[in-house]
Amino acid sequence: MLKQPDRISIFNYCFALGVSEVFFLSSFYLSILDVSLFALALPFSALFLMFSLYLFLQTHKTVKTLPNQEERRREIHAFYHQSFGIFAIIFFTLLLVALAFIPMLENGGHFYLLYCLPMALLCMIPSIVSYKGMKLFKLEADGKLTKI
Template sequence: MIKQPSKVSVFNYGFALGVSEVFFLTSFYLSILDVSYFAVALPFSAVFLLVSLYFFIRTDKVAKTLHKQRVEREAVYSFYHKSFGIFLIIIAALICIALAYLPFIQQGGHFYILYCVPMAILCLVPCIASYKGMKLSKLNIDKVSPHIDMN
């Protein structure tokens, strides 16, 4: 049984995400060099991206329990804010790379299209969850500390 993360942090899923991006950039570099082994790195990138999504979901569950306990609200908001930015950047990069490889379908671009589009759709799940958690955390922070009107 895998132990639940004790703190709500981006680093809980960040390592697997970083390894995924290293494999993806390696395959991208190999395809630019016109080496035919670039497609070997894409499945490894996909596996590590899925592992990172799993770790995000686990950390999201912990953040929801901390949110209900009203502990570390700023940390929960910061986690969701950073996660939203990270996954939004990943989605944009994957979509741009898939669009860039459309003209190169015959030279192996179909591998990138078949990788980037589903992975971008999968990254929408934590992006939407982060956005919802960020808005919920923001609303609860505002309820606890109302703004003082100076007029």
């Protein structure tokens, strides 16, 4: 698969993010079944989450070096808007999971606490970068819009 350097899309990092979430949800399923293998799925989830963060930052670097940014303003804004939503949801989900497992530290909750807090902090990086990108590539309001 050849890499298209000027392609700006959330699909550049979404596959790795989806694989990360599959490992994360499978670890929940294994912990509900009371199988101790749930702790083995968490490092794979973290690995794929960090890889998706790397791919997001690569796409962000590509956006910064595009020669025709004004022509693709809508596409760039959509990329940052969607990325902000995705990573903000993952940030809050990981934070709530970490808080939910605090009472269950003796039953394997410390694995989720040690996984979710650093990964939530890592998800703040693309959220902040996306928020700044949304502000930078803000869309102008069209005066031809009508209120319904």
